[in-house]
Each structure stands twice: as C-alpha cells, then as structure tokens.
Amino acid sequence: MNIDFISLVQISIAAVFINNFVLSRFLGLCPFFGVSKKLSSAVGMGMAVIFVMTVASMITWIIFHYLLVPYEVDYLRTIVFILVIASLVQLVEMTLQKFSPVLYDALGIYLPLITTNCAIMGVAVLNAGKNDFTQEPYSFIESLVNGIMSGIGFTLALVLMAGIREKLELANIPRPLQGLPIAFVTAGLMAIAFLGFSGLNFFK
Amino acid sequence: MIKEELKRGIIAENPILVLALGLCPALAVSTSLQNGLGMGCAATFVLICSNIIISLIKKWIPEKVRIPCYIVIIATFVTIVELTLKAYFPELNNQLGIFVPLIVVNCVILGRAEAFASKNNLGRSIIDGFVMGLGFTLALCILAIIREVLGSNKLWGLKVFPGFRPMTIFILAPGGFFTIAFVMAMINYFRQKKEGGQS
Amino acid sequence: MLDILKLSIALTIVAIGSGLVVAFTYYNTGEEIQAQERRNQMEALEAVFPDGVEIKTRSGNNPLPSTYWVAQTDSGLAGYAFKQKSKGYAGDIQVIVGVAPSGEILGLNILSHKETPGLGDRVSEKPSKKYIWNVLAGTSEKTSPWFTEQFKDLSVFEEIKIDKSTEYHTCSDEKKGKLEKTNTITAITGATISTRAVKNCIRKNVPEYLNYLKSSGESS
C-alpha cells in the first residue's frame, strides 16, 4: 500500500483545525453542549469519542469497500453504518465492562450517548465519500487518520469549551442568556477564532 | 386537542429551541430557507413514517431488540428520502450533503420513537410525528430566515433589501451559533418576563 | 435459547422488510438518479460550447487527460472541452473549459469549489437585480454567472491578466471590450486567490493540450 504522507497531514490538519467537527462542520453538537459543563467529563467523553470514531471509521470503511461497493448495494450505506455503529458501541461497552472496569467506569456512561452521535455516523459517511484534497475515495489509512483526527478535533473543542464554561460558572451572565444560549455564544466565539485556521496549508 | 398538540410541538417542547435536540442539522443546513425547509420536510417525513410503522408493529417487537429495530426502520426511511432527493431534487441533495444520511441519528426521531410511538396508538403517533416535525421545521425555518437574510440578504434565493450589505458571518459556522443563541435568549427573555409577571 | 431465537427472528424480519422497501425504492429511483447524473454532465458541457454542436467523449493519453470532449458542427470541429482543477483559497476549484482549436475560450463552467461564501464562492455568482418583491410581482430575469462569462473569447495562449480595479458585471460595454482586447479579466474583490486559481485552471495545461492535439494532426 503506498501511503501519501502529505495527504495524511492535510487530512489531520483539516480534521482538527480547519474543518473542526464541532466548530465548522456542525457535527456532534448534542454531546458537545451536553457534556461540556465539567472538564473531567469532557475529557472522558472526548476519549470515548476518539476511541469509537477510530474503530468505527476502520470497520465502516472495510464494510463499505469490501461489501457494499462490490455488490453494488452502496445505497444501503446508511442502514448498514448505523447498525454497525450501534452494535460496535454495544460491543465496546461490553468488552470494557468485562476486561477493563477502570476504563469502563471512566468512559462507560458516555458510550450509550455516542450511538446517536452524528459525529460518528458523520465520519463514517465522510469516509465513504471523496477526499477533499485528492478528489479520490479515501484509502483505508486515510479514513483511519480521518477518524482519529476528527475525534481529536472534537475533543479539543470539547475540552476548550469545558474550561471556558467552568470559568463562566463564576461570571455574571445576564439571566436570559444563562444556560444554553451563553454556551452557543461561546461556541460562536470559538468558531470565529477557529476561522483563523482557514486556508491553513503546510504544503503550498 | 390538535391545538394543544400543536402548541406543545411548536412552543412548549420545540425539539430544537427548547429541548436542544437535533442541533447539528439545525445549524448546518439553516444557511438558507430552501435548505432549512428541505431538511425540515425530510426529517418530518421520516418522523411521521417511522412513528407510523413503530406504533403499528410495537406489539411484535421484543423489548430487548427494540432500539436496533427502531434504528433499522428509521434508517430505511432515511434511505428512501436520500434516494428520492438524489433522483428528483439533486440540487437540494447537494446542499444538504451528509446531513441527509445523518437524519438517521437525529436525536429527535429516535427520541420520539422511543418516548412516544412505542407507547401510543397509530392516530396519536401520527399526530405526534406531525407536530414534532412541524416544530423542528419551523425552528429550522426561523433560523434559516434570520441567517439567509442577514448573511446573504436573500430569502429563498432572492434579494431582500436594497442597499443592505449582508454579513457573511451569518452563513458561516459562527453565525449559526449566534443565531440560535439569540433566538433561545429571546425565548428565555419572554418566558422569564411572563413568569416574573405572574409571580 | 428460545429467547435469543425470538429476538433474532424479530430483528431479521425487520431487516428483511427494510431491505425490501429500500430495494424497491432503489429500483424505482436508480434510473432517474443515473439520468440526473448524465444530464448534469451534459448541461455542464453544453454550457461551455456554443449551441447546436454535437458533443463526443474521447479518451486521451499523455499528455492529454484521460477523458476530454470534442464538439462538432456540421462544418467541422468546433472545439474541445477539458476538466481542470487548481488550488483555490480553501480547496480545489474544478472547472470545465471549452476552447476552440485556435485557443479562443468558448465557455467556462465551475464544477465544484470550496471557497468562502461571500468571497471566493462568487466565482459562480449570478448577479441578480431582482428583489423578492419583483418576484412576487411576477417579473422574471435571466441571469448567468458574470465571473466565468468574462473568459469567453479570451485566448488561452496568452497570459490572462487580472484587473483588480473593477468587477466585470459593473463595467460598461466599452470597458468590457477593452478588457477583452487586452486579454484581461476582472478579479473578484477580496478574492484574488480564487480568481487566480480559476485562471490557472485554464492557463496551466490547456495550451499544451491544444498544441499536442494540433501537432498530432487531430482535426476531424
């Protein structure tokens, strides 16, 4: 397999900074706003998402390219992916519970939330499409990297958000803005700052 | 009764603006009214259809495989929507992008299947699907109208104000967040005012 | 055991049902989807050639792209069309360009881009003077993208210059003529990078293709 290093770096930069899942692509917003109140839970959720995203992007890629495409049933993509992801999360949960109770305690409560998290489904669907940089379908390695990096990008945004929200607990937010609205304003300002990464390219 | 149901779906339990569910499609496709309405209709279609099927077959589905079954049913209708859009509304399909397949994970739909359709009869489930879908669609349209007008000075792709210079940020990601924050804050403000007046 | 069996059966039935419904939908829409794709392709091609030509797909070999198109009229060869891409501000810009064998641009069509809304994405902007109330009142208007329009009749063999002082759709006819004479396009304000990317799509390979085609004596 020949690995296009430049493409991998570009995918990584794009997934973490330029097209950050949360701040630019609008994926995974429900957990982003739901689990960012405390830094500790944000880290836990982030880790769980990175893990599941990585595994999910590998498995869905394999299924898509070795099952759906050859048999020309790629229109079943949505059904198959969601089933794979749902059972994957179940499997991960059960395995963790059995073999690593510590990790299960840390990530366990976040896992069920992940099933209906569009970030996971999103990365699977994106990986089934075309690479923005080469206009070719994603290779296995590329989709793997895309999965990990998208998870890291999600976690980065989540952790930054949690830090800020913990600080906002101490601020005097005007009453109509308290709760979700100020969280959206915060996310908006974060997204503005992340615009600074737009057009970032280490290989021009 | 219908009136109360409508009020519930659109105002009291608005999926996006009150329950904060299904935020991703709400923000991602509300850059123009066309997209917002398209997404709203697609989601409503899936919502109603899956509610119908689930309330019909709820008796035969064993408790333990309930969720996977719902997911499969929802995914089926999503695929139908996907194929239909591709065939007859290619433009819209391009605009909505990956958010069409993502309807499948939309928290609103699975949430309604689980919380409502699996416990209620056909008629009520249809109504529930309809009002919730309406609430979803209306919220999307509100966001979309604000963003399209402010962000590109257009509505349904047509210019609105002569001499107004649109603020592009509103059709970019940050503007999505600001718009929903603003709408939610307004809702809070009026609700708090009402509560304040009552007490 | 029985329990598991029951669960599996229920799941299987649901899955089969779903599969059937989807398959049914697919066979009803599949044709339409493919037709759509073909139509898109044709529309894109027709937009870069004059009306009334017959378009044929060709496959080429180095240095030509693997696929390109030729347009023929009754009187002979009208031109070629090539798909080209170039790095814009936020990703690749893909265009399809129609050129006459002489190097004169017949038409340009932006296929896809990832440029910033309000800036780079104006490469495919259609200027409209129409307000929402005009439409409500029933007035209609025909629009075409101004940015790609200005490439028409320019030559790919000469450097295409970029004028940043105005935008084409606001120019007087006199100015437009002058621009054409000097092989110049106007830039999109604040989006020189995108402008240059579109220009590069044309200037990078197309002259070479034409030269090659000419030298290989293709003229049917």
Next chain:
Amino acid sequence: MFGKYSFRGGVHPSHNKDQTASRNIETFPAPERAIIPLSQHIGTPAKIAVKRGDTVKTGQVIGEAGGFVSAPVHASISGKVVSVGPFPHPLGRRVTSVEIENDGTNETVEFNPSDKPWREAAPQEIVQKISAAGIVGMGGASFPTHVKLSPPSNKPIDTVIINGAECEPYLTADHRFMLEKTEQILLGALIIKKVVGAAKLFIGIEENKPDAIEKITEQLNKEIFKEIIPAKLQTKYPQGGEKQLIAAITRRQVPSGGLPMDCGCIVQNVGTACAIWEAVSEGKPLYQRVVTVTGPAIRKPGNFLVRIGTPIKTLVEKCEIDYDAAQKVIMGGPMMGLAQSDLDAPIIKSSSGILAHSTLTAGTRDYDCISCGNCVKACPINLVPSFISKFVQKGLYEDAMAWNVLDCIECGSCAYACPAKINLVHYMKLGKFHAMAIRKSQEQK
C-alpha cells in the same frame, strides 16, 4: 555584616511611620477604670479568680490559666473589682471581663524573681515563670508563649528568630522598643534560645529602621550577645509574618498546615522577648504594653506604655482624636488590624497600635475582578486569591479548599494590591470558615 533578606510576594504600602518613630515611649497614666478581658489569648479563657467587691493590687492574678493552652490574667491597676461580666472586646465579641476601679494608690504585688540566674535555671523552671507571668505573643496572634516554648520532643528546634520587622505601616511600638529596651530584648532572646535549645538565634529588622539596626549592632559587640545573628530584612509587607520571616532568613518553608516548629523554627516578637526577660529576671507579670497611637485623625500621636485594660477611648482622647475627621478606629496596623465598633473596648496584651483613620478605604466602588493577577503576584503564600474569592462568592467552598484557601494567612496583601478594590480578605476569611466546617464534617465521617 548585615545580609539582606527577603521573600517572594508582598506589597509596598507607604510606611507612614514618621509621625511616631522619633517619639519616646511615654508612660500612659493608669486609667480610672480598667476592663480586663479573661480571654486575651488563643486557647481556653482564663478562670476568674476574683469576685465583685474584691480589692486587687497591681499585678495580682485575677484570672488563672484555664488549661495548658491558656494564660493567666493580672490586674493592671490597684483598686476595687466593680463588676465581672461581658464587656466589649477589641476582637468584636463581648467577652467576660473584670472591671476594676482605680483607687489611685498603684499598690503593687511583690514580684518574685527567679532565685537563681537564668543561665543556671532549668528550662522547665523558666517556662514556669513565663507561664505564671501570663505572657502571650505580643506580635499579634497572642499565642501563649509558654506553649510555644514547650515543643514536643520529636520536633527539635534549631533556630530562634526574634521578630523586629514591624512591617505594618504606621506602627512604631516595636521600633521604639528596640531603641529603648535593646538590652532586655536581647537578653530575652537568649533565654528563649536556651529554653528551646536552639543552635542559632536571629534578630530580623526591616531596613527602614536603620537606627534600631545600629543600636542592636552596637550591643552585639558585647561578649554575651556574640551568638546573636542580625538579619537586615527588605522593607516589604508582610516581612514580619512568621512564615515569611522564616523563609527570608532560613530559606525553609513551614509546611502547609503545619507550625513553625515543623521546620525547626520559633518566632517571637521583640516585645515578647522583653516581657520574657522581665518575667524571668524580675518576676514581673504582663500587665502593660507599648502601644502606638497614631493616624491622620490623631492630633498628638505617640508611643505609650499602657496598662492592659485601658479603654481605647481614654487613650485616643488623651491623644486628641478628631472625632469629626475620624472615620475608622483600628486596633493594630492598617493591613491586618481590626476596625473597632465600640471605643469602650480595652487595650489587650496583643494591641500593638491604635489607628484613627480619616478616610475610608481608597476606591469606594467595587468592580468585578479583571484578572490582572496583582493579587497573585502579591500573595506571599502563592495563592490565587482572585479565583478563591470567586469560588467563595458562588458558594463553591470545595473548590476554594482545593485551591488552598486554608493556607491563607489573612495578611491583606492581595486586597491591598487589587485595582478592583475587591475585599479579597473578607472572602478568604469566609472561605476559611466554611472550609474548616467542611473539613470538620469530613473528619467526623
């Protein structure tokens, strides 16, 4: 020969010491009426030893130590006990006190000095004398000195530091003391060193008191004082805080939550040292002390040797307080002193100064914290007062605890430095109060 010592953090308030620094200590006349609280120290209050109607002599015990961490209280004037009951106390509460009416005779009990020279006496005997004299720390915390001088055997003390820093603005009592009672202080210091068996004895003085430094250096030429090491301290508040002093002089740190003895140190104020000398050599109990009376609203400031129990009012009126100008009367210095609500409260063993302020605290409007970090820079304990105060304001006491609110020494440097004029010390105190309660409930579990 003086090295210059300092610590990290701290602030530089203007000294304002000139008004009183050059005034000799005057003996203040015994008051008409003395109110002597039975609790003038940390620990159990003294047990009342007289009753209404008794006649007492100056120096007579009127309250006996109520336990080990306690100290006896002595009459400071001779006369009749008119009442025993709750009286205002400078720390703000009402406290059981003995009210004595002066009979003007100043009849004094006979002191019984040590029968042998202090060098020959056993440490326990000396500690016994100190305890009997009712000596408590005169640097402000009023911790019974005999307790401090009896460290458990597993905590050896190798360093004694005599605290002559007097870093509080306005106050000059210790300064005058060092000039006028140099020898007694040094002798007292030697006693302390002997009692705890320390190897090193420092005396730390801020460099803004050059005359005191000179005076002491002169004395150090004497053979008996050879072992004392002078330490010139950088003028910076709170140089006199014992943790800062220890850090400045020995580079050691008192462990968080621990005591100076946990790092082998003992710190005693110069006044305490002098009182120890007087108790050991003369058997004199602690019934008077030097107080600086000063401040913008005092017309005749000065340093006075005042009987314990003299009402603040008597003192400030004698010094011609301008009641129209006075906004605040503070016992202690401006950085840590307590604002008084009732001027009938008496001078107690730890009152080093009375300050009559004519202005309220600078900056009357409270802004929200602007995160300038001045408080972080100023805190000698390296806390983050801005965060802790916010936690306390929002009732997040656990967070305040996690950010070490309990280590705060309440020195006030942070609030002094804060441009938003947030009363950080108030929040620190409040946070400490709640943190203590939390800790207690945790321990109970």
Next chain:
Amino acid sequence: MSSEQKLLHISTSPHVKHIETVPSIMLCVCLALIPAFAASVYLFRLKALVLTAVCVISCLATEWSIVRFLLKKPSTLGDFSALLTGILLAFNLPPDLPPWMAAVGSVFAIGVAKWAFGGLGHNFVNPALAGRAFLTASYAAPMTVFNVPDFWKARGWTISGLSEKIIRPVSDTLDGISGATPLPTFSGITEALHAESARLVDLQFHIIDFQEALPRLFFGNVGGCIGETSAAALILGAIFLWYKHIIGIRVPVLYIGTVFLLTWLFNGTGSFFTSEALLVPVYQILAGGLMLGALFMATDMVTSPVTPKGKMIFGVGCGILTFTIRKFGGYPEGVSYSILLMNLTVPLIDRYTRPKIYGKVKKNA
C-alpha cells in the same frame, strides 16, 4: 455613646489600599495609545480620526444602552474599558473601511463578546479582536484592503502599500496591482528578496531594499490597520505602561521573541547568518499588527492568564500561532486570530499553572 462620637465604620482589613484602580488602569492604557493615535492621524489623516471616533462612540453607546436599558444597572462608562475597546478596535481596522462597518463591529465587540458574559472582567475573548474577527468574516473584502497612508500617497506613493512592493511574490505582479495586504504569507518575502531589483524596476516599481524598508516600518510608512503601522509609537506607549506596572514584560517579549525566533529559523533563504536571513524576522516583527497585538492586546488582563507561568505560556502560544498562520495560513495576518485562539485556552492554562504554594509538601495525613 458620647455626643461627639459618631458611628464608626467597620470593615475587614486591610484598611489601606493601593491607589491604582480599574478606571485608572484603563485610562493609563488610553494614554499610552496616544502616540500611536497621533501617528495614525498623521499618516491616515481624517480617515483615522473618523474611524476612531466612530468606534469609540459606538462602543460607548452600546455599553450604555445595554447597561441602562437591558440590565438596568448604573452606567459603567466610568471604568473606561469600553473607551479602550473602541480605540483598540479602531486601531485594528483598515483605513478605508466604511465607518458604518466599524460601528457594526463595535456593537458586536461590546454587545456579544463583552456584555453577553456579564461585562468587564467576565468576557473570555478580547472584545476588540472579536469585533475585528466578526468584521473580517462578515465583510472580508473591505477588511482585507490596505491602502498606503494618505501621508505617503501625497508624496507620490500612489499605487499601493509599500509592503506590497517588498513582499509580493514577483510572479504576482503580473496580475496587476491594487488593494495591498501588508503581510501576505511570508513565503513571498524571500522570493522578493531574491528577485533582482532590476525586475522590479521593469514592473514600474520603485526599488526598495530592506535596509530602507525597516525604518519605514518602524515609523509607520506602510499600508495597514490604522493603529498598527508605527512600531515606534506603540513601543513608546508600552514602555509607559510597563513603567506603571500595568503590563508585564513577559507576554510581549515572549510573544515577539517567539515570532522572531521561528521566522528566523524558518526564514526560507536557506541560511541563518546572512543579512537577508536576519532581516526576515526583523521585518516580521515590525510588520503587520504584531506590535499592537503583543503590546496592547495579548496583555489585556481580562483575557489572559492570571498566573505568572500561565502568562509565559500564553505569550509563547500566541507567537507560535502567529508564525503558523502567517507562514501557512490563508489570512495575511495571524496576530488577531492567534490571540483569540489563545484566549480560548486561558481557563485551561490558569488551571494547570497554579503556582506552587508556600509550604506545599506531600500530604502525610
């Protein structure tokens, strides 16, 4: 109580406080910006004056309306922070921006970035920079057109900004000329450095070498935002603030130092000790908004860490991001985005750089 004794005030210690107050700090920063303001008016004439006035007035008006009408609290104009935000926002705008856009930015800066979070001290991003970023995303074209100061135009510099002539890649000049950005990606600079001046002359440009360019940058004879062009005026103001203990030396020095170091290491000329290799970083720290950002905006206390170690991390982080965006990013200028991005990390930095407290030992309880 005796008649002459009125109620005494009681309060917790300390009873004396430092004279510095929030308004005095803000006023000092405003004073420190006077040289830069003078320079901007001198260079850009009426445009600078109008933009600054519009920003200041709309910031103050927004603040006043929000506080009085929405929150119904006493006016907070007296803390001067809105004034300062107005000035700094104006300084971050290109001279030819229509004033109404500046007003839109001001409303966003004060209304959303500051007061949505509860006003002075509670905002987590720098309001002025948020306002600028809002405008950049909203009106990208007018926000990225930087013309040469009127002062220099009057002296025959009619075509475009000086900086464009120095650093635009040579091949670009073929495209024609207009709206110069003061700092397109600096990969271009080195190209320009190597381009023989002869070629530049052919293309009707004045010959400008770096030795001549640097002093101009230093004194502000370049295209750019109105307040950022004169490094000298900015440094003058910063020295005053540093002397008054209002800004620390760490953030600016580490910020500028990091940019200098990185641009020197990656100067693109292939060597390190030639005069060209050394001029690249000098150019980089003088050009664009770096001085303004490092001296006046990264030092905003509200949006930077409180801990000393945190401030250092903040400074270095800003430097790295500025370098990255300038060299690899799509924007001509990285300063405002790097500060905004670092603002996001401040809560985390503060949390993990807690100073080690006095006497902290391992708990043996």
